[in-house]
Amino acid sequence: MVDVPEGADAAREEIFGPVVTVETFTDEDEDEDEAVRRANDVPLGLSASVRTENARRSHAVAARLDFGTVWFDSHLVLSSEVPWDGFKGSGYGRDLSAYALDDCSRTQHVMHHHART
Template sequence: MGSGQKVAASAANTVKRVHLELGGKAPVVVFDDADLEAAAKGVRSAGFWNGGQECGSACRVLVHESVAKQFTELLVREVSEISVGTPGTGDDVEIGSMISKAHSQRVLAALDDVRKDGLTIAVGGNAIEGPGYFIEPTVVTDVPAGAAITSTEIFGPVVSVETFSTDEEAITRANETPYELAASVWTTNSARSLSAPRRLDFGTVWVNSHLVIANEMPWGGFKGSGYGRDLSVYALEDFSRTKHVMYNHG
């Protein structure tokens, strides 16, 4: 977000338009009637794709308290099976390294903060020994409302899990983030699948999936996630200037 603010401030000097596609802290709202196994597999895929170095990453799970234990067990099992490695080391490798040493150090520093906050690391949480900047796929559980990890973008292979009691609480807390790029809702209730996305204030909201990008649909966020749209006709308009020429035929 900070880099985007500097770009916007610099552009203001010459009144240039800018397109800011910035960070995210995508909530994954898992209701009590969700297909928990599908949700766990969805987070495995969307939370750790590109090693979590993805602005729409499914990095913040809010799960109903009645199914939290079962869901967390499923998620930890899924994440513990993720294979980490370099390209070409095997067809089973799912994720690679952090993009740089500096970024790897930032992610590890965030995990140190998690430990200092007394949160539970259910799986992962460490650098992988050997060459390269590899970090274990990590799940942080029993996260209380308002914890730093719920709003700070780590941009690495780290997913947090917190619980909620009511639909109202889930929506309110999901919206309490400086970023509003993407979110997902997991439910088998058709009414809830319509009402919850309407109330989630994010540029993209998926239902029973996450990080599925369609070229013909716009991609971009609100608030700290910036403005402007990639993909679709909205992006063509965003990157175009409109000019009007009018003739008097009198």
């Protein structure tokens, strides 16, 4: 989809189909800030992709995105060693990794003071 206006359903909802919306920005920091703001201004956060010729910039932008999975110069590359999950209203848990076991267990920290035995 092109020329999707800010706030449009296509830019704010998870569409499980062959649909992608693209936010672009120039080399200006203000444009980058605006693109990140618009990307994060959604109730869901399953995944996002960052495409740029500058690897350092792609990492910096990805760190500011509120999505469970962020790809650099690719999309939908999955590996069983890393979690697949969403942030905000997207999904629950951590599929496809050892983190999925967190849904089946509960960690408790117990500290014993040996001097008082």
